[in-house]
Amino acid sequence: MSNVRYAQTAEDVGFEYALTQIRFMAGYGAENQHESVSFSQALLHNTKKLNVIAALLPGPWNPVVAAKQVASIDHYTNGRISVNVVSGWFKAEFTSIGQWWLEHAERYRRSREFIECLKGIWTNDKFTYKGDFYQFHDYPLSPKPLNLTGRPHPLIFQGGNSTDARDNGATASDYYFMNGNTLEGFQEQITDVKERAKKVGREGQVRFAVNGFCIVKETESQAIQLLGEIQGRADQDAVHAFKDAVTQAGASTGNKKGMWADSRFEDLVQYNDGFKTKLIGTKEQVADRILLLKSLGIDIILLAFLHYEDDIENFGSQVLPLVRKLEKEGRGKNAEDEIRRTGDVYKSRKSTPS
Numbered sequence: 001m002s003n004v005r006y007a008q009t010a011e012d013v014g015f016e017y018a019l020t021q022i023r024f025m026a027g028y029g030a031e032n033q034h035e036s037v038s039f040s041q042a043l044l045h046n047t048k049k050l051n052v053i054a055a056l057l058p059g060p061w062n063p064v065v066a067a068k069q070v071a072s073i074d075h076y077t078n079g080r081i082s083v084n085v086v087s088g089w090f091k092a093e094f095t096s097i098g099q100w101w102l103e104h105a106e107r108y109r110r111s112r113e114f115i116e117c118l119k120g121i122w123t124n125d126k127f128t129y130k131g132d133f134y135q136f137h138d139y140p141l142s143p144k145p146l147n148l149t150g151r152p153h154p155l156i157f158q159g160g161n162s163t164d165a166r167d168n169g170a171t172a173s174d175y176y177f178m179n180g181n182t183l184e185g186f187q188e189q190i191t192d193v194k195e196r197a198k199k200v201g202r203e204g205q206v207r208f209a210v211n212g213f214c215i216v217k218e219t220e221s222q223a224i225q226l227l228g229e230i231q232g233r234a235d236q237d238a239v240h241a242f243k244d245a246v247t248q249a250g251a252s253t254g255n256k257k258g259m260w261a262d263s264r265f266e267d268l269v270q271y272n273d274g275f276k277t278k279l280i281g282t283k284e285q286v287a288d289r290i291l292l293l294k295s296l297g298i299d300i301i302l303l304a305f306l307h308y309e310d311d312i313e314n315f316g317s318q319v320l321p322l323v324r325k326l327e328k329e330g331r332g333k334n335a336e337d338e339i340r341r342t343g344d345v346y347k348s349r350k351s352t353p354s
Helices: 002-013 036-045 063-076 091-095 104-123 163-171 183-199 220-232 236-251 283-296 308-328 335-346
Strands: 017-020 051-056 081-085 127-130 135-139 156-159 175-178 207-216 279-281 298-304
Touching: 002 036, 002 308, 017 036, 017 298, 036 051, 036 063, 063 081, 063 104, 081 104, 104 127, 104 135, 104 156, 104 163, 156 163, 163 175, 163 183, 175 183, 175 298, 183 207, 183 283, 183 335, 207 220, 207 283, 207 308, 220 279, 279 283, 283 298, 283 308, 283 335
Parallel strands: 017 051, 051 081, 081 156, 156 175, 175 207, 207 279, 207 298
Antiparallel strands: 127 135
16 A cells, blocks of 8 residues: 555654544545544554554544544554544535534534543543533543553644634644744744643643645755646646635634635645645755744644655655754754744745745
8 A cells, every 4th residue: 555655664764753634525636535543553553663643523523432442553553643633624524424514613612622532531530521512421441542751642633723723722732733824924823822821721731733745856946846837737626626615714713814714726736735834945945944943833744745655755865864964953943043044935925936
């Protein structure tokens, strides 16, 4: 299976995490998708060090089923499973299987309860919970997840741009996932989530991850040319259909800042705004930009590529060693210095290659 090869290659060249996505009803040019938890287990079975993040969708999933599945896999794999709780944006995905379609704020409120239940089930001998979406009465999960490196449960990732998503990240999640953004956008989002976490007594407990699409070429012009080809050859009907489906995700939020609220057609070709993360250029440029993201407080970059077979290995042999070398020299710690070096590329939409 090709995805097993990708995971093995990623592990061999130094990647630490991989994400499996979840769609119960796929579309927009991606009709065939495996179920994320069983798919994650297949990847974990064929790797030795990689941590695989399985996406979970509240509504179709009940937290007790997810907690039981993940706790078991945690044992099978010596603690290499994490979860990404997604709130959902695809209305037909819910209604076609008889699930209620909730408004934006309610979907995120359900996700928060889902995360609270996962953590509670994993860490309490008998878990009781009385929420609007989930109720538990002295539920005892056994076996519980392994307690490795001092953490009491598998890592929980969760993302989104809206106030609702930021509140969830601040109050319940271990990692807050961001789409691609401008420099100012990243800074504002990270600062805001940190402040929200501090207000609820979780200062320093929330870390940050970002989506990015990576193109590494000998010259910047070659990388930009390939980006233009990718965007120019996109399935326009699929991208427009995706845009129509996610419009409410940004527009229905109170501050109009939900995911994809500011995304243009060329951004949506990579559906998590990965082009905006600007990891497109020479190996030196991409390494510099990774160190800038690190200096802002981003700990994990979820990368997508055009040709996984070759590009993962290429990134591992060319970019990662350069990043590690520069880290040893002290790079990636001083945000002001990193912004001075390479921050201009993130500062406005005018710098977006097209």
